[in-house]
Amino acid sequence: MSQQQTDNAGVEISVGYFFATPVAAVMLPNAEAINADLRARVLAQRKREPGKNASNRGGWHSAEPTENWAAESAQAIVSAGEEVANQMTMDRQGTYFRPRWESRAWANINGPGDANDFHYHPGSFWSGTYYVDDGGCAADASLGGEFEIMDPRGTGVAMHDPSLVMADGAQNSGGTTMTFTPRSGLLLLFPAWLQHQVRPYYGDRERISFAFNLSRAV
Ligand SMILES: [Fe+2]
Numbered sequence: 001m002s003q004q005q006t007d008n009a010g011v012e013i014s015v016g017y018f019f020a021t022p023v024a025a026v027m028l029p030n031a032e033a034i035n036a037d038l039r040a041r042v043l044a045q046r047k048r049e050p051g052k053n054a055s056n057r058g059g060w061h062s063a064e065p066t067e068n069w070a071a072e073s074a075q076a077i078v079s080a081g082e083e084v085a086n087q088m089t090m091d092r093q094g095t096y097f098r099p100r101w102e103s104r105a106w107a108n109i110n111g112p113g114d115a116n117d118f119h120y121h122p123g124s125f126w127s128g129t130y131y132v133d134d135g136g137c138a139a140d141a142s143l144g145g146e147f148e149i150m151d152p153r154g155t156g157v158a159m160h161d162p163s164l165v166m167a168d169g170a171q172n173s174g175g176t177t178m179t180f181t182p183r184s185g186l187l188l189l190f191p192a193w194l195q196h197q198v199r200p201y202y203g204d205r206e207r208i209s210f211a212f213n214l215s216r217a218v
Contacts (some may be wrong), residue, residue, distance in 0.1 A: 031185030036166035135207030145201035
């Protein structure tokens with residue numbers, strides 16, 4: 001994508017913006033029913049298994065495959081994620097392509113003070129996160145819990161002078177991060193290689209999310 005600009009002397013400049021990072025945000029239309037079912041299943045599963053430690057600082061991260069305990073609701077989220085992925089996947093010739101996706105999913109519960117450190121998901125193509133219960137974050141920004149992605153160029157852009165950024169279409173060219181506010185029913189899909197974290201959550205209610213990885217089945 002390029003943009004035509006004119007400098008003060010009237011000289012036309014064509015500015016190209018390259019290497020964009022696709023991140024999709026989708027509100028699932030049938031979220032209420034999915035969330036009610038999944039919430040009950042996640043809370044029940046936590047009683048059955050201790051979970052595991054991954055990127056989470058505190059909180060609970062399910063370990064047992066979700067297909068064993070989360071049934072249709074989990075599949076509905078993964079299927080929705082696959083459909084979004086299909087809208088964002090092309091072959092090398094630039095034609096939209098629908099691979100046969102292989103998925104792996106898990107659930108997270110974050111209580112007060114819990115967070116997830118910056119990490120990425122090796123071995124997958126797309127990753128997704130879905131909010132079963134935002135824990136009140138959508139209504140009250142002071143509760144934190146934001147989903148934060150890091151500019152894949154790292155801190156390189158800011159190394160010279162952190163007060164300068166290169167103007168771009170998205171206004172985010174700064175070697176910095178972007179945050180998304182959790183909202184029950186919101187699904188985010190992003191490249192698996194994109195570094196992301198969950199900022200500490202300060203609400204009283206438990207915040208429940210569901211995450212998945214998509215890779216091309218072989
Ligand atoms: Fe993650």
